[in-house]
Amino acid sequence: MSYLIIDKVTKKFDGTVVLNEISLAVERGELVTLLGPSGCGKSTLLRCIAGLNEVDGGRILLNDRDITNLAPRKRGVGMVFQSYALFPNMTVYENVAFGLKMQGLKGNYIAARVRDMVNLVGLSGKEKSYPRELSGGQQQRVALARSMIVEPDVLLLDEPFNALDAKIRKMLQMELKNIQKKSGMTMIFVTHDQEEALTISDRIFVINEGRVAQSGKPLEIYSQPASEFVARFIGNFNVLKGEEFERLVGEPLFSGKSLAIRPEVIKLSLNGENGKGHNGSWRIKGKVVGVFLKGNILRFRVRSKDCILDVDVLNNSLDCSLNYDTSVDLVIPKDEVKVLNL
Numbered sequence: 001m002s003y004l005i006i007d008k009v010t011k012k013f014d015g016t017v018v019l020n021e022i023s024l025a026v027e028r029g030e031l032v033t034l035l036g037p038s039g040c041g042k043s044t045l046l047r048c049i050a051g052l053n054e055v056d057g058g059r060i061l062l063n064d065r066d067i068t069n070l071a072p073r074k075r076g077v078g079m080v081f082q083s084y085a086l087f088p089n090m091t092v093y094e095n096v097a098f099g100l101k102m103q104g105l106k107g108n109y110i111a112a113r114v115r116d117m118v119n120l121v122g123l124s125g126k127e128k129s130y131p132r133e134l135s136g137g138q139q140q141r142v143a144l145a146r147s148m149i150v151e152p153d154v155l156l157l158d159e160p161f162n163a164l165d166a167k168i169r170k171m172l173q174m175e176l177k178n179i180q181k182k183s184g185m186t187m188i189f190v191t192h193d194q195e196e197a198l199t200i201s202d203r204i205f206v207i208n209e210g211r212v213a214q215s216g217k218p219l220e221i222y223s224q225p226a227s228e229f230v231a232r233f234i235g236n237f238n239v240l241k242g243e244e245f246e247r248l249v250g251e252p253l254f255s256g257k258s259l260a261i262r263p264e265v266i267k268l269s270l271n272g273e274n275g276k277g278h279n280g281s282w283r284i285k286g287k288v289v290g291v292f293l294k295g296n297i298l299r300f301r302v303r304s305k306d307c308i309l310d311v312d313v314l315n316n317s318l319d320c321s322l323n324y325d326t327s328v329d330l331v332i333p334k335d336e337v338k339v340l341n342l
């Protein structure tokens, strides 16, 4: 049996269904992400697991216990929020030690545990600082240490890095993943940021309108989106109607379907260069209608017939003189055209 089981959980607010018989299972020691657009019900589900929202139907089982109707403090669930919610008048040491003190544990034991935990989150030397003396990223590390030290059965993290700038956020994502692996703690992380979910998760649950639209390892979700919603939400994909694509490649194959093609699988070359497409691919002609620099990636927007396709190439691999109105050839490998469920 899985470690955490959400079994057909329903939650309504004022008669509006926010969680619609949602079911999912998490294994012990996993870091999973609930990923979905604003308002899809991610935070509501976390709050149901934590006992901060009552459910209107279904069950929640954690570590072989039915916790559906237990008081929050009896569930073995910890939570880290976007706002750090530290005690401002306590030092880092006191903030982190707080949960163990409440349990009435001895000073020596607490000191050793706090030392290990502060070390784990990379804050050694800051024990005597107050929250106001720390950066946002450091404060969030304290919040993480404070929640982890009491060893909850599962730690819930609700968009914990949202308030941080992009660089710190990326660093903390990596660190969280390391900390989670070292500690073996089961974690559920909520985000609406696809890149964040792809970076940190063992598995992702994509949520749409209070249900799981798709679950899988990051690479599975990224390379094989199950539906048009997932393809569009995970971003980047070219999503086309079958008929549009048929006109593009001149073969009647995909009527009534919806297709997804990742921008980086399309090969782009100047007209006539690099030979022809072969049996395993389609070759089409187009014109560049947009060029976007995305750091190490250059994204070309290409119009061919009535279609617009985005094509990503490594920034060092093409002549950057390729510009608006340049005629180009695109080669699309057939096995990279994914048929989506509508």
Ligand SMILES: Nc1ncnc2c1ncn2[C@@H]1O[C@H](COP(=O)(O)OP(=O)(O)OP(=O)(O)O)[C@@H](O)[C@H]1O
Pocket: 013, 014, 018, 036, 037, 038, 039, 040, 041, 042, 043, 044, 045, 192
């Ligand atoms: N206490 C509440 N009372 C009434 N409606 C609520 C309450 N909490 C959440 N909702 C509604 O439930 C829906 C889902 O909210 P939820 O916070 O779970 O979304 P989310 O997926 O976490 O979105 P975000 O990424 O914006 O936080 C929203 O329409 C929200 O307005």
